Amino acid sequence: MGIDDPSCVLCGGEIESSCHLFFKCPVARAIWYSSCWGLRADKLHISSSSDIIKLVLNPPQALCLQEDQWHISLNMAHIIDEIWHLRNRTTYQEAQIDIFDSIKQIQLKFQEFSTLITLETLPTAQAKHLFWEPPPIGWIKLNVDAAITESFSTLAVVARDHKGTVIKVWSKLHQPCSPIVAEAYAILWAMQLANHEQWSHVQIEGDAKQCFDPLSVEDVPPDWSISNIISSILSLKICFVSVCFRWVNRVCNAATHATAKHSVASKMSLCCNKDNLPCAVYSACMDDCLHVPLF
Incomplete structure (x- = not known):
């Protein structure tokens, strides 16, 4: 031409x-x-x-x-x-x-x-914490996220240990719903997966503040659209020795965001470990590891 x-x-x-x-x-x-x-x-x-x-x-x-x-x-x-x-x-x-x-x-x-x-x-004090942080030794951190399209939504969970090593990555197609509802379902799914894996000490982390505040801050009622889901999440706490919920900035949730986007693009569910991650997910996880302290 x-x-x-x-x-x-x-x-x-x-x-x-x-x-x-x-x-x-x-x-x-x-x-x-x-x-x-x-x-x-x-x-x-x-x-x-x-x-x-x-x-x-x-x-x-x-x-x-x-x-x-x-x-x-x-x-x-x-x-x-x-x-x-x-x-x-x-x-x-x-x-x-x-x-x-x-x-x-x-x-x-x-x-x-x-x-x-x-x-x-952000103020300097907050900016220092804009990186993914590993959990304490003996804990598993599960980051969660969701993505929305007109016809379906996707839920994503990335589980890593105190060294930043990816243990498992999951995503699945879900019914179409609002962003806040999808994010709440992602947290619930992470709890169910952690229970299935028989992990006893888990941190659940994500960037949906409206979902995490009712789980981590006293006297913060959930939005009516997710109240039943939040109740289901809290009922699963008895399955663990320790469980905590933490809201983080979106830039600390890049690996799970990449996983959700991958499922949107492929329209497929996903279950993999550190040896067979999609390229975008692998890249995001490697970026996170740049800020993980050496043990």
């Missing part, structure tokens, strides 16, 4: 336009689906450059809690930027199209920028 050819350099199927390049092109659609919680870019009503700006600034129904809306906008901006750079690399450098590499670059940029933004908005 010549440099003056008006066809899309990524697919060659249509005349290149902003709408086609960023949303209708099969390559762009694959990147959106894998990098933005299973978003079907071809279903969006985009007909002009102003529509693209509006989409980024005011994304559709959030796939996370309202206070985390900025994550969606930040991720969308990185996706559009990567598609543009991929187009230019293909046009001017004759680079090969590598969708998986583009997805990896988006994930790395998103993680870097979101961490910087969070660090800038």
